[in-house]
Amino acid sequence: MNGVEVAGGQAGGAFLRSRTPGLLRLAVLAGLPGPLFRPWWRMHVNRPFPVADAFRRGQAVHLADPEEAMRRYPQLMAGLPFPFGSLYVPVRCGGEPVGVLTILRPATPGKPVGTAERRRLGTVAEELGTALTELASAGTEPRWDEEPLPVQLPAGNSPPVRIGRFDWDLASGAVGADAELCAILGTEPAEFPGTIDALAARLAPEDVYGLWALARQAAGSGGPVVRRMRLRGPDGRSHLLEVSGRRDGAAGPGAASHLTGFLVDLGIGPVVPEAADRLPRGIFSLDRFGRITYLNDLAEQLLGHARSELVGRVLWEVLPWFANPAYEDHYRSAMISDEPVHFLARRNPPPWLAISLYPGHEGLTAVLTPTEEPSYAPGSVSSPGLGLGSPADRSAALYRPVALAIALTEAVTARQVSAVVTEELLPAFGGRQLAIYLLKEGRLYLEWETGFPKGFLDGFDGVGLDARIPGVETLTSGRPIFFESMQHLGAAYPGIPMDADVGARAFLPLIASGQHVGSCILGFDQPRGFSPEDRTVLTALAGLIAQALQRAQRYDTEAALARGLQDVLLPHRLPVVDHVATAGRYLAGTQGMDVGGDWYDVIETGERVALVIGDVQGHGVAAAATMGQLRSAVRAFALSGHDPQEVMSGTNRLLIDLDPGQFASCCYIVLDPATGIAQAVRAGHPQPVLRHPDGTAEVLDLSGGIVLGVAPDAAYPVSELHLATGAMLALYTDGMVEQSGTDIDVGIERLRRILADFGPAPLTDTADHVIARARQAPDRPDDIALLLAGRWEETDDANSADGGADRTARTP
Structure with missing residues (x-):
């Protein structure tokens, strides 16, 4: 509710993670009736909706108007084609995304959300996250799998309707009052005199007679009697009261002199209901949950039900013909857009009604006018009740x-x-x-x-x-x-x-x-x-x-063909080299199932070993085929004894001659296992990370050239580095470190910390840990290839035993 208030909204809600992986569920809905928004109770995190984007990317989404929403999220507007603005802010619990705070508000075309509003809404989301963290610490997991909890928004400037109960002994004049009735009178329960005279003294003088008349009628008839009176409230203003009393049938002998009843404080507008009854139109009001809170005399006639049968009931439950999907759309439109809606409808039985809905902070007012049956009118419904059978229904069904x-x-x-x-x-x-x-x-x-x-x-x-x-x-x-x-x-x-x-x-x-x-x-x-x-x-x-x-x-x-190509082209087992241990991993992305062009390789070149990693632009069969050609080219140049610069330059020219319409990044490092001296060249590829024997890790600053496949005369300078005994080198593709809306350097630094914090361990364990951390990301648009190489003493079998290229992590 705080979020709705600070953002100037008319409704809002909070999504929380479900126990079903990849699913968010609406946990709280404020200011709107839950049943009319059932299709939005569940939200998969990989769907193109702003709620899912905010959760997946960890960034707030602000939509000022329907034009922006249609441009960025057409599927949202297909389901809610109404003029409204909205804000979506991720909620974190202990640094982990657990939900999304959602606010609906009037559209503000061309006017972005202000910095102050964003900051205040962010604060509300942080407070919610803190509260959820405290719940988690107390053993309550912040997950939700039930129906959303309905929450009534705080009332605006007008005071709330209050109901007090009384018990009146007509013979003695003694009155028992509950705490709410005392509050209406502006007195503490302990200070209430407990007499009918004390109550009468607060009424308008001309209405005191009505109180005695109510007592006589109720005592004589045995049924309920209702009268309206005016009370001078504790705020000094005149309040309209609705007083109902009836003889207490359980009081035994003398019951005719004992009344029980209710006193309803309707607020400070004493002439509104009477004025509404004199209008030639039916008028009724609904709260934001769709409950009928008032209707005038003509509305009773047009709807065919007495006021006592309707007030307090949900509109489409007490009047089933109002549950038509087209009518529900009109109601949704009014409540979400905060703009009036007009349409024609047919009740069951007839007549036709012209209906206007006027939304406000606390609900909406409906105006009903009888009208002739139209031959056709936009928004009309030609058959009552449920089902699709009308121009309006067809419009809604679109x-x-x-x-x-x-x-x-x-x-x-x-x-x-x-x-x-x-x-x-x-x-x-x-x-x-x-x-x-x-x-x-x-x-x-x-x-x-x-x-x-x-x-x-x-x-x-x-x-x-x-x-x-x-x-x-x-x-x-x-x-x-x-x-x-x-x-x-x-x-x-x-x-x-x-x-x-x-x-x-x-x-x-x-x-x-x-x-x-x-x-x-x-x-x-x-x-x-x-x-x-x-x-x-x-x-x-x-x-x-x-x-x-x-x-x-x-x-x-x-895709099956591409996967087959990739399975054939990626190494099934890495070579075992003295003093050097290697481990390779591959993890598919979560968006789509296209096979990427990522690859890695380990090549024995006499007394040295070449470490290779690369990434072909794009996905699918073409990317996999190009990847296979490049891997073969690098192998051929390396096994022919070419130095690193020649390997990269030759591969670049070959890719240009093949002209697949794709480019590729690559990192090629030749290591002498005996000395640890290595020569490296880069072609537009992310910098390797080096973990030293003492456990510290750094991002290397190797010289490099542009990506392969762009310029035939591109230069690829060689950098030299030293891999000490006990050190480890990490090569990876950009899927490991790229995240939407975040600089790639942030991702590289995150990888550096992961490698440093994990400490010394067999390469297989380190590779599994890095991939496990990558798998935690809810949104991985690209595949990930990882190649680790460590230099060990020859007797350190525990760390050099892994010669296999484990590529089992192909699923998201």
């Missing part, structure tokens, strides 16, 4: 394919496509189960499943196209098949195994450019109808999914 289409463009593998469908499609339609089958060699094989009983789908895996089951027939016929209940499914396909007795199913053909790709099954845990618009949208989405899967299959084929 967000679904747009959001899914944007997400699918970023998915490159079949599993990533399936994950996007799970995250985007299921929540949009309220589904609980999903299965995706891909067609391979005339049979359908299960690619992805979620929500089905374990093992249930095994019997359908690998079925031929002649099988009479809906998952096959939807593909062979090219038509989607919908079953509004499991009974309908069983009737259409007698004997088909079913995982549930209750629910609904949709079978969608996955066809792209006329080619059969597979089929998609959506499962629902309750029977449901599929309107024409539902069917149209789902069929369109199936086409998008099919295109994405077709693209992913091509990518998977290319």
Whole structure:
């Protein structure tokens, strides 16, 4: 709430890490109704959303207006296409990212967030992090896997509505009052006289009679009696009261002279409700959780329910026809953008209503006006209740394919496509189960499943196209098949195994450019109808999914080829050299599955040994192929006895002659194991790190030339260094030290500290430790290659025993 206040926002929330790796969950939501924002309760850290970016990169994200948000995060605006600004600040616990503080506020086009606001919001995030750190120290892990906790924002300048309880003995005039009623009267409970006269003395003189009239009516009727009166409050201003009393049926004999009731302090606007009742429009108000707090007489008539049935209830729960997705979008728009929204709606039963929503700090006011049935109007809804069946619904439904289409463009593998469908499609339609089958060699094989009983789908895996089951027939016929209940499914396909007795199913053909790709099954845990618009949208989405899967299959084929090339070209075992121990590691990046062009090598050249590491620009088959050519070139030049400068210059000219349209960085060091003297050349590659025998580490300052493949006459000067006995040299590619928004020197210094702090250990342990630390980074856009070389005494077998090139760390 402090964050909302300091940033001038109207709503906010806090995301925390889930116990599920790579997932954030909304832990707190302030100022907005949680159920209307269910699709945003979960956020994967690798998704292109500002919450994920702030967490992954450890940097605040500020979006001033919808134009900036659309430019930077189109998927966010596809789901929330409203004019609003937002701020996202990472929260750290003990230096480790644990969540993101999120603030929604009015759009400020062309006006960036001020420095003071950023600083104050950063302070709030730090305070939250400190509080979470204290919880962690006390044994409570700062993780969240439940529904978000709703938080009401503090009221603005107007005082809150307060309710006090009283007990009135009519015979004696004694009154018992609770603490809240005493607070309304401006007195301490111990100082309250306990008489009805004391209460009457605080009322406006003309309203005292109403108090006695209420007592007579309540005692005589036995039912509740409500009257409005005015009270002179402790602030000196006139407050409107709503006093309700009824005979106490549990008081036994003499009950007719004993009343219990409530006194409601409605605030300082005594004429507002009466004035609203005189207006020719229906008026009701909602708090920021969607609860009805007031409605006038005409609103009661138009909504078809008494005030007592509506006040205090959530709008779309007490009036189910208001739960239409289009209406929910209008409500979201008003609450997020803080701007009025106008639309036409049809209640059940009719008439049509023109509705205007006017948002404010504490909620919104709705104005209802009866209107004639329109032939068509933007924002109108032609059928009441749930489902898609209207121009407005179609407009709202467009967000679904747009959001899914944007997400699918970023998915490159079949599993990533399936994950996007799970995250985007299921929540949009309220589904609980999903299965995706891909067609391979005339049979359908299960690619992805979620929500089905374990093992249930095994019997359908690998079925031929002649099988009479809906998952096959939807593909062979090219038509989607919908079953509004499991009974309908069983009737259409007698004997088909079913995982549930209750629910609904949709079978969608996955066809792209006329080619059969597979089929998609959506499962629902309750029977449901599929309107024409539902069917149209789902069929369109199936086409998008099919295109994405077709693209992913091509990518998977290319990626498999690239991985095969890389596996062949990288050394499977490093040579064992006297006095020198080596260890190599490779770690794939977390963004996409493209194989990079990173490589390392150890080459015996007579009495010396060459240490090589390089990185070809780009990813995929082309990068892997170029990497193989360069590795072969360096080996050929090294084994031919060329000095380091000639090795680098010759490799550079060869890359230019090959003209692959790529460049590469490289570091080549020739070491004499007996003396420790080494000669090094660099071509645009990061500086090596040298750890001395005493455990200190330094970043070397070796001369270097430009990257390979740019200038045929580029010079590559040679630097000389000494590797003492017990020292270790670390060569690495830029994926190890690069981080978005951070200077590369910061990453190199971090690596230097890691090597220095780990201390003396076998090279295999050191390499594993460095890679483990790199794996902790939530965002690694590039692959990492690491080559360690240490010089030891010949008898130090413990440190020279590792001759293998362990490249098992290929997964993120």
